[in-house]
Amino acid sequence: MNWRALWLWVQSLGYWVFLAIVAGGAVLLFVPLWHRQHTLQRENRRLEAEVARLEALERQYRSEIEALKTDPTYVERVAREKLNLVRPNETIFQFPTNAPAPRR
Numbered sequence: 553m554n555w556r557a558l559w560l561w562v563q564s565l566g567y568w569v570f571l572a573i574v575a576g577g578a579v580l581l582f583v584p585l586w587h588r589q590h591t592l593q594r595e596n597r598r599l600e601a602e603v604a605r606l607e608a609l610e611r612q613y614r615s616e617i618e619a620l621k622t623d624p625t626y627v628e629r630v631a632r633e634k635l636n637l638v639r640p641n642e643t644i645f646q647f648p649t650n651a652p653a654p655r656r
Contacts, residue, residue: 619626631637638644 620630
């Protein structure tokens with residue numbers, strides 16, 4: 553057998569084994585980083601949605617504050633609905649909400 557041909561074959565085999573080891577190491581190095589990147593992107597999308605929700609809620613509260621400062625009709629409605637306040641000499645009729653429907 554030709555020793556030179558055998559040596560070249562072993563060198564070639566070693567070259568491919570070395571490349572396989574380097575490629576496997578690269579995969580083992582980058583797969584966790586890839587997974588972490590996707591996890592962070594998902595968290596980022598969730599937080600952006602939460603920020604958008606809170607900004608909409610802030611706009612709603614700001615408009616309610618503005619209406620409470622400037623609109624007396626709105627203030628009266630809020631006082632009646634949320635605080636159960638009434639004007640002097642007003643009579644309030646309350647009907648039970650869980651009463652059975654009247655029979656015919």
